[in-house]
Amino acid sequence: MELEKTLHRVQERILTHQCAPQIMNICSKILLSMVSINLLIIWGLSNRTINQISFDQETKDNIYHFSIIDEDNTMLMMKYAKTQELLHLKTELLQSHNFTIINISIDYNNYFDSNLQKLLSLTTNLETLFLHDIAYSIQSDIYVKNNATNQTYIWKEKRAPQNQLGKIIQHLWEFSIITFGLFISSAISSLYIKITIICAPVIIIIMLEVSYLFGNRQIFPIFLARAFPWIGLYLNILDRTQRSKKQLIIAFALMLFLIYFIYLSSVIIGGFLLFKSQVPFSLEDNFFGLVTVNEFASLLFLRTRSSLYFVPKFTIIYYYLFLWYVQSTNYGFYSLAMLTLSYVCLGTFCLFIYLYEIPSLGWNPLSYYTPTIDRPRCYYLPVFSLNWVNDLPQLWSMFYPLHGRRYFQIQNLALVDRNFPLLNNLLDIEMQEQQ
Incomplete structure (x- = not known):
């Protein structure tokens, strides 16, 4: 309860700024407008003419060097082959062992069928366009490497289910995996945010401990007990009994340290469940970072019934749509989709x-x-x-659903309604029953 009150004070101070309404109004309009524009761009890029990439699916000893050149400037250099090991061998070694090296060079202006496609390509990069062409023009195992970044992309030949039942089962399985991955990611991100906020006063405690060295022994227990009761309560007891606070501070710090590593583990597990191997570098980190930001924003800003009811539902729908796009495409414009997801989440919040x-x-x-x-x-x-x-509720309570007033009886709401006569009466009855 006291933690919620502290967060409410922070939210109130932020939103009472005279420019807050104008900023939120402008940001929501701009961000949601950008979402519409980005969706049109993704649609246009997805429906462009696919360049058929030269590739002999029967020969395993060929390695292809693909370049996009604009006059004397090499804009993109990629290598691809049917065998992954060939991508990591030097050209001299390949030539000495009689591997076939096929060089393909395309002029930048000839890579696009129209000026509109060329214009749309400015919203992404050539690597994404090339990988999109690879994914949809070659239907076999293939390994691709970017010469500049050394990042490798892998596509395995997939056999889609032939009957309708098989397709339904596959879609249900993908939906279940996305749901499980989202649960792990969002739950642990929420836990990480809560624990970080709970343990944040430890920094203040350390600073005030330093002030102890200079003889200031009055402000410590009073300030902490009032500002951060979930920690100050215990510090006050230790101070009255003249016990060392060192172990308590270390305990909170170690808990924060442990939760941070649990959060990192959830990112790894979530990345394995939610993303394929052929996604742009840092896409996973950006997604989980957005999940964490959304959890923090929800904890701090969402307080009215409408916001608490609708915003989480909209956000989870956005997550599903993005992840379904990632799972259902051989290779898509994921970075642009990630940017769109960020815009729509932040725009909805604003x-x-x-x-x-x-x-x-x-x-x-x-x-x-x-x-x-x-x-x-x-x-x-x-x-x-x-x-x-x-004090703080038990950690299991984060999975207990929130309810509106109609879920409770009047006497259950005596505390939040500040109905102290009714509250005292209920406490007296409870004490009598326990006796």
């Missing part, structure tokens, strides 16, 4: 902040549907223990 979160700061504070310092969010989690009021 739109809901502009429509609901900023106006809610001026709503009637007596209304049960207005976020306030005592009611930081308008969806609720049952308080199974009153210790959660000043």
Whole structure:
């Protein structure tokens, strides 16, 4: 509860800035407009004429050197072959062992069928266009290497299910994998964000410990207990009993350290589940970074009923559409799609902040549907223990769904409604039952 109050104060301070409404309105319009433009560009690039790349599928000893040249400037150099090992051997060694090296050079202006395709290509890079041509013009095992970056792409010949039932099973399997990967990624990202915020006061503690060396012993327990009760509560006890706070600080720091490595592990697992081997470099990192940013933005800014109900649903739909595009294409314009995903997620956040979160700061504070310092969010989690009021809830509670007011009875909401007579009466009844 106290953590939520602290986050509410931060959100309120940010959104009460006089320029916040204009900034959110402009950002939402620009970002969502860019989404529409990017989708049209992706559609145009996906439907362009595929260049048929020269490749002998029967010969394993051929290696192809492909170049796109603009006058005297080499704009792209790629190698591809049916055998992966050939890509990593030097040209002199290949020639000495009588491997066939086929050089293919194409003029940049002749690589496109029209000026429109040439214009659309400016939104991506030549490597992506070439790999897109490779993926859709060669239907066999092939290995491709970029000479400049040394990144290797692999395509294996796939046999698609012939009957309708097989296709349905394949789609259900892909959907299940995406769902499982998203669950791991979003859940651990959320946990990482929460633990980071929880452990952030440790830095302040260390700074105040330094102030101890200069004789300032008054502000420490008072400041921490009020500002960060979930840590200050224990520090206050240690201070009163004149015990060392070192072990407590180390414990929180080690927990943050451990959660960080769990987060890195989830990125590796999520990358294995959600992405194929032939994706652009850093695409996975960008996606998981966006997931983490969305989790942080949700934790900090989403407080009204409409935002809490709609934004997570929209966001997960965006994730599914992006990942389905990655899974269902041999090679697509993934970097542009990733940029579009970022725009639509951030644009949706800005739109809901502009429509609901900023106006809610001026709503009637007596209304049960207005976020306030005592009611930081308008969806609720049952308080199974009153210790959660000043301390932190158990970690399992992050998987417990939030509910609206109609899920609870009036007496269940006595704490958030500040109905102290009813709350005291309930506590008295509970104490009598325990006796």
